[in-house]
Structure formats: C-alpha cells, structure tokens
Amino acid sequence: MKRITILIADDEPEIADLIAMNIEKEGYHAIKVFDGKAAVQAFQAHSIDLAILDIMMPELDGHEATRQIREHYRVPIIFLSAKASDLDKITGLIMGADDYMTKPFNPLELVARVKAQLRRSMLLNQPSPENKSLLEVGGLIVDPDNRTVTLFGNPIVLTPKEFDILYLLASHPNKVYSADNIFQQVWGDAYYESGNTVMVHIRTLRKKLGEDKDKYIKTIWGVGYAFNA
Incomplete structure (x- = not known):
C-alpha cells in the first residue's frame, strides 16, 4: 500500500x-x-x-x-x-x-x-458511479471523471473548488442553492464567511466562462444561485 x-x-x-x-x-x-x-x-x-x-x-x-x-x-x-x-x-x-x-x-x-x-x-478520486456522466449545455462540457471543463472545444482551467461548484450546480439544473449550502457541500464545512467566499468563487467562475448576463449561472437575488438549463 x-x-x-x-x-x-x-x-x-x-x-x-x-x-x-x-x-x-x-x-x-x-x-x-x-x-x-x-x-x-x-x-x-x-x-x-x-x-x-x-x-x-x-x-x-x-x-x-x-x-x-x-x-x-x-x-x-x-x-x-x-x-x-x-x-x-x-x-x-x-x-x-x-x-x-x-x-x-x-x-x-x-x-x-x-x-x-x-x-x-x-x-x-474514487471511480465515478454510473450516474456521473458528461454534462453538456450550450457548448459547455463538464467531465466529472477527468474533472475537466471545455467551452466550445476550448479548455477552461478551474481550481478544484470552482470545478466542484460548477458541477454541483450543473448536475442539478434550475435548482437554487444558497451560498451556505454551496459552501457546506463543496468545502464540507460550515464557516460564517461562507457567503463572501462563494460569491467571489462564483464571480471568478463566471469570468472564466465568459459569462454574459448570467448565461450559465443565475443569481436568484436574496436566495442563492442556480444553473441555467
């Protein structure tokens, strides 16, 4: 071992x-x-x-x-x-x-x-279960097995946490997640500044995806975030 x-x-x-x-x-x-x-x-x-x-x-x-x-x-x-x-x-x-x-x-x-x-x-890093398949939406492809993201064929380099946030939202389209819930599921912890941490990660993620008017990640004001399917 x-x-x-x-x-x-x-x-x-x-x-x-x-x-x-x-x-x-x-x-x-x-x-x-x-x-x-x-x-x-x-x-x-x-x-x-x-x-x-x-x-x-x-x-x-x-x-x-x-x-x-x-x-x-x-x-x-x-x-x-x-x-x-x-x-x-x-x-x-x-x-x-x-x-x-x-x-x-x-x-x-x-x-x-x-x-x-x-x-x-x-x-x-465990083998992905069968229900973890490629996610494809509007030119965006999220591959959970290899933890890679491409946008119209171009690779998008994400940090592990950015990938986990994107996969969490994209694998549950239109489901609204609060910042606290995202933090708990991605970081596996509770932290009183979770809202700011998630907000900054979402902002960086959108920038990398070339977001225009929340094309992929929607802000549900006063509630949280959801993936636009």
Whole structure:
C-alpha cells in the first residue's frame, strides 16, 4: 500500500520540523522544503498527496507556488499564514487552497484538517458511479471523471473548488442553492464567511466562462444561485 506523502513548505525550519513531527506520528511521510520554488520542484520529484504551504516564503510566495502547482496537480493544499483577516482567508481559498490556518496554530488541529482533506480527496478520486456522466449545455462540457471543463472545444482551467461548484450546480439544473449550502457541500464545512467566499468563487467562475448576463449561472437575488438549463 502506498504511503501517503505530505509536503511541508515553510521558511521557518522550527515550524516545518514541528509539523513534520506531528505528521509522521500519524504514519505519513513528510517532505520539508523552505521556499516556494522548492515546493513546486518537490511536486515534480515526488508523488505528493497533500501540501501544507506557508504564504510568506522566499523565491515564490505561497500564492504563486499554488498557482504553478494547480496547473498540473489537484491534490489538497492547506495554507498557513500569520494573516488572520477574512479577506486574507478568502484570497487564499480563491487562489486554490482547500483550507487555511492562521499562525500560531495547534499542531493537533492541523493534523485533523490534513486527515479531513485526505478523506475528501480520496472520495473525489474514487471511480465515478454510473450516474456521473458528461454534462453538456450550450457548448459547455463538464467531465466529472477527468474533472475537466471545455467551452466550445476550448479548455477552461478551474481550481478544484470552482470545478466542484460548477458541477454541483450543473448536475442539478434550475435548482437554487444558497451560498451556505454551496459552501457546506463543496468545502464540507460550515464557516460564517461562507457567503463572501462563494460569491467571489462564483464571480471568478463566471469570468472564466465568459459569462454574459448570467448565461450559465443565475443569481436568484436574496436566495442563492442556480444553473441555467
């Protein structure tokens, strides 16, 4: 059985060592690097199952490292940052992170979040049931097996969360989802700023789809969002 490998990228060796120690206690294999460029290179050299990235790092910061990683890999990413504002958290999620923890943090909580993200990742990577088929609407094709999206034959690069939002809405056309409901189903969690997080993801998703007057994703004012079938 393949051993799960966790990448830890933090320019403070003491923090990287603390995380690695707690990760390895759970039987995971930890790889430590100390800048964003080395984090990207680690993905090229190893089979990484999850990454824990500090945001403020030399060479490449966590945001840019994530952008480059997301071009080729879909593994869960957890951001660590000393910045604790809601805007910073939302920005991190938009950049492609699956979770966000602020420093100082409880190592046991971080391990719990690692386990939660790995469970979700394994569920997403299980063979799709028969009812998960291609979704085709007005030139838009959503492929849940390969987690790809094309628009009139052109590939649309989405973050994992953007894809999950689009698939959730597109697989239930005309059904209205509140922002809280979308957040709970896509992130698998409850968060008091869920409305803002979903709103920003929807805005970015529409931009990537070249939305004109809510062609694909409708805003139901005061209620939520629905896919226009």
